[in-house]
Amino acid sequence: MLWAVATVTFFAVRLIPGDPAEAILGGPGSQTSPEALAAVRAEYGLDQPLLVQYLQQVGRLATGDLGRSYALNMDVGPLVISQLGGTLLLAVLSLTLAWVIALVLATWSTGRGRLAARIGSGLEIVSAALPHFWLATSLIVVFSVWWGVLPPISTADARGLVLPVVTLAIPLAGFLGQVMRESLNTALESPFVLSARARGETDRGVLWRHALRHAALPAIGLSGWAFGSLISGAVVVETIFARPGLGRTLLNAVTVRDVPVVVGVVMVVALAYILMTIVTDLASSLADPRPTEHANGAFS
Amino acid sequence: MSELEIQASATGHGAGRPQTAPRGRFGRLRVSVVELLAVLVTLLLLTAAIAPRLLAPGDPLAIDPLAAFGAPSWAHWFGTDESGRDIYTRVVDGARDSLLIGLTATLIGLGLGAVLGTIAGTLGAAVDFTVNRFLEVLFAFPGLLLALLFILIFGPGPGSAIVAVGLSTAPGYARIIRAQLLRVRSSGFVEAATVQGLGRTRILARHILPNTLAPLLVLGTLGVGQAIVWAAALSYLGLGAQPPAAEWGAMLSAGRTYITSAWWMSFFPGLFIVLTAVCATALGRAIERRMRHA
Numbered sequence: 001m002l003w004a005v006a007t008v009t010f011f012a013v014r015l016i017p018g019d020p021a022e023a024i025l026g027g028p029g030s031q032t033s034p035e036a037l038a039a040v041r042a043e044y045g046l047d048q049p050l051l052v053q054y055l056q057q058v059g060r061l062a063t064g065d066l067g068r069s070y071a072l073n074m075d076v077g078p079l080v081i082s083q084l085g086g087t088l089l090l091a092v093l094s095l096t097l098a099w100v101i102a103l104v105l106a107t108w109s110t111g112r113g114r115l116a117a118r119i120g121s122g123l124e125i126v127s128a129a130l131p132h133f134w135l136a137t138s139l140i141v142v143f144s145v146w147w148g149v150l151p152p153i154s155t156a157d158a159r160g161l162v163l164p165v166v167t168l169a170i171p172l173a174g175f176l177g178q179v180m181r182e183s184l185n186t187a188l189e190s191p192f193v194l195s196a197r198a199r200g201e202t203d204r205g206v207l208w209r210h211a212l213r214h215a216a217l218p219a220i221g222l223s224g225w226a227f228g229s230l231i232s233g234a235v236v237v238e239t240i241f242a243r244p245g246l247g248r249t250l251l252n253a254v255t256v257r258d259v260p261v262v263v264g265v266v267m268v269v270a271l272a273y274i275l276m277t278i279v280t281d282l283a284s285s286l287a288d289p290r291p292t293e294h295a296n297g298a299f300s
Numbered sequence: 301m302s303e304l305e306i307q308a309s310a311t312g313h314g315a316g317r318p319q320t321a322p323r324g325r326f327g328r329l330r331v332s333v334v335e336l337l338a339v340l341v342t343l344l345l346l347t348a349a350i351a352p353r354l355l356a357p358g359d360p361l362a363i364d365p366l367a368a369f370g371a372p373s374w375a376h377w378f379g380t381d382e383s384g385r386d387i388y389t390r391v392v393d394g395a396r397d398s399l400l401i402g403l404t405a406t407l408i409g410l411g412l413g414a415v416l417g418t419i420a421g422t423l424g425a426a427v428d429f430t431v432n433r434f435l436e437v438l439f440a441f442p443g444l445l446l447a448l449l450f451i452l453i454f455g456p457g458p459g460s461a462i463v464a465v466g467l468s469t470a471p472g473y474a475r476i477i478r479a480q481l482l483r484v485r486s487s488g489f490v491e492a493a494t495v496q497g498l499g500r501t502r503i504l505a506r507h508i509l510p511n512t513l514a515p516l517l518v519l520g521t522l523g524v525g526q527a528i529v530w531a532a533a534l535s536y537l538g539l540g541a542q543p544p545a546a547e548w549g550a551m552l553s554a555g556r557t558y559i560t561s562a563w564w565m566s567f568f569p570g571l572f573i574v575l576t577a578v579c580a581t582a583l584g585r586a587i588e589r590r591m592r593h594a
Contacts, residue, residue, distance in 0.1 A: 122334075125578060125581055125582070126574075126578055128581075129525065129529070129574055129577035129578045129581060130574055131529045131532060131533060131570070131573055131574065131577070132533070133532070133533055133536045133549075133552060133570070134552065134566070134570030134571075134573060134574060137552070137555075137556070137559060137563075137566045137567070137570060138567065138570070140559060141559065141563040141567070145559070145560050145563065152559075152560075225442070227442075228442025228443060229442055229443045231442055231443075231445070232442050232443030232444040232445050233443070233444075235444055235445075235448070235537070236444075236533055236536070236537065239537060240556075250445075250448065251448070251537055254448050254451055254452050254539070255456070255538070255539070257452060257455075259452070262448075262449070262452055266441060266445060266449065269441070269442070269445060270440040270441065273440050273442060274440065
C-alpha cells in the first residue's frame, strides 16, 4: 500500500512542468549557470534515467530516508518527525472532543420527541458544513478580540490549544453525530431493545447499556476517515493559528514547490492513515465481538 | 470514505430503513419549512450569480478611501474593506465565481467518477480489482491533501484550484457509483431482462445505467456544497483565486490581516460559504427523499 502511494506520488511529481534543478537553485527567475545546474542535478541524482531515479527513491523510502528538502537545506525525515508531534496531539484531542460532543448530542436528542430530534439534526448539519477557516476566524474574533480570554495564535501552553482543537472538533462532531443518530434510531427499534425493556430495563439503561454499543459501531468505522480529515484540516488550522506542525509544513512546501518535503509529508500522512484504519478495525471488533465469537464457534 | 459518502449514508442510502414521510392531501409529499427555506436561499444565490446588479446596484470594485474599514451600517450592510469597497456588493458579486467554481469542480469530479465507476462495475473482475486498488491508494490522501498534491503539479491559481478540487472528489464518486451499479446489476428487474434474452449492451444502456445515474443528482447537489467549501479553503490558503477578485474564499483571506480591527471583512463572505453549503445539503436531502418515495 505504501509502495503504491510512493509510486503514485513519484510519477505525479514528474508531471510538474519545469526543471527541478532550477527550482532548487531558487526558481525559474533566478540567474543560474549551466555548471551550477549540472552540479545540482548530480547532487540530487536528477541526471539519472527516470527508472533509475524511481528505483533509487523507492529504495531510499524503504530504508526510511525521505530525501533532502530543496528549500530548507535539511533532511526531510528529521523535519517531518519534528513536526509530527504537534499535529498528532491536535488530531487526537480533536477526535476525542468530537466524539464527546457527538455522543452528548445524539443521546440527548433521541427519545425526546420530534423537536429535540430536529434541533439535534439541524445542529449536526450546520456544524458539519462549517468550514475550518471560517469557524477559526469567528472563534478568534469572539474569544480573542472581543472577550480576550484565549490567545489568537497558538501558544505552547494548554490555553493556546483550545481554539485549534475546538475548530477541528466541531465540524467532525457534526459528521459523527449524523451517523450516530441514524444508527441509534435503528438500534432502538430492534428486537433486543424490546426484550431488554421487557426484562424491566429503564430507558436510561436501554440507551447506555444496549443501544449505544450498536450506535457507536458505524461511527467507530468512520474514525479512520475522521483522522484523515483532521490531518487535512490541520493544514488550514495550523496556518491560521500559526501553530507549527505537519499541515503548515506541507502548505509552505506546496507554495514554494519543495517536492521532497511534500512527498515526505504525504508519505507520513498515508502511513498514519493506514495505521489508524488498522486501529479502527481493532476498536470495532472490541465494540462488536460477534464475528470473532462466531469464528471460534463459541456463542455466549 | 469521503465526506460525501458519509452524507449520502446519513441520508439513508444503503441504510434501507423504511421511513414514513409526512404526506399532505392528494398523497403528495409535504414540503418542509427547511426545504422551502433552502429553495428560497438557492433562488437568491442564483439571482446573485446571474444578475448581481439586481440585488446590489453598486460597483464591487469601486473604492472609497474615506469610508475604509467601516463597520456594518445602513449605508453598508456588511461594512467596508481596507479600500472602502462595499462588502455586501462584493459578497453578492462573489456568488457567481463561487457557484461556478463549485459546479465546475463537481462536474469534473462526477464525470471522472462516473467513468471510473462504470469501468470498474462493467468490464469484469480484473478491471474492477485494478480500479479498486487505484482508488484505495487515492483514499490514503485524505481530504485536501490530494487537492494540494494536484496544486503542486499544476501550480496555484483559480483554474487549477477548480481542477484540483474536481479531481480529488472523483474517487469518492467513483466508489459510490460502482457500488450502486453492482446493486442494480444484481436486482430482480435486470435478472428478468436477462431471462427475456435481451443483449448485454441493451440491458446496460436501458436498465442498468438509468437506475445507476439517477442517484447522481443527489450526489451532485450534496457535492456542490463540499466543492465550494474546498475551493474556498484553497483560495483562503492563497492557492486559488487571488485577493482582488470578489471570490468568497479570497475575500476571507484578505480579511484575515484585519481580523482584530474589522471582523466583518471575513465574517460575511464566510457566512455565505456556510449558507451555500447548508443549502446544498438540505436540497440534496430533499431530492433524495422525493426520489425514494416517488
